[in-house]
Amino acid sequence: MRTKSETRRQAILQAAAEVFRETGFERSSMSDIRERVGYSKPTLYSYFASKEELFSAVVFEATELEFQATLQALDPDQSDITLALQSFGQRLLALLYSPQVQAVRRMVASQARPSELGRTCYEMGPVRSEAAIAAFLQQAMDRGQLRQANARIAALQLKGLLEAEWIEPFLFNALEASSPQQIHETVARAVAVFMAAYGPTLSQHSNSG
Known part of the structure; x- marks a missing residue:
């Protein structure tokens, strides 16, 4: 059973994957991903410190x-x-x-x-x-x-x-x-x-x- 923390992390990864696929890495922003997933900025950055780190996690996943x-x-x-x-x-x-x-x-x-x-x-x-x-x-x-x-x-x-x-x-x-x-x-x-x-x-x- 997933914890609340893991559920949030997976939601961020899914939203980020969609944004990267639709607009590309260069044109995407953490704000775009935050808006897509619906979490606050502090919540998003508590899981991933940068767009690069988030993209790497998406690829790894x-x-x-x-x-x-x-x-x-x-x-x-x-x-x-x-x-x-x-x-x-x-x-x-x-x-x-x-x-x-x-x-x-x-x-x-x-x-x-x-x-x-x-x-x-x-x-x-x-x-x-x-x-x-x-x-x-x-x-x-x-x-x-x-x-x-x-x-x-x-x-x-x-x-x-x-x-x-x-x-x-x-x-x-x-x-x-x-x-x-x-x-x-x-x-x-x-x-x-x-x-x-x-x-x-x-x-x-x-x-x-």
Whole structure:
């Protein structure tokens, strides 16, 4: 059962999500959100100290469950590293190019200068995913499923390959809606290139056999 405090917090988040969606981050204000939710200014600011903090909370609320499910696809018990990376890649692309996350990325990119909002969103998403991918790849390297390399660099390159076919159309507002089949094919190509670069050496194959 929700407490009164949690009910108020959720009401603020819902109102803020509506305002951000309708008018965009830059043109929205805390006053707009206060009017939408119907709470006093002191009440609103007792929950969220700034528009940036509130926006970050809205994004977290909307995407965290799917974000965690995406990271869980990095299954260390999966014996086939290619299948593990494909499963993860499909979930990652579906998340990154979902309407909610596309809107956040556009909103952050549209700001004229570096901001606390950009830093917060970067830490909430890319930094956490990079760390999880690097940890997974390091385990795979230690088991001989991948050749030894800098796991952090490998993680960044894997993410880059997964988005390589989509990122420029997205940046230029030319990306069309994608189907699960398109995601599947895109990820298969990206993982094939990654495995060509990081797949185990012949000696690793022999040692693991």
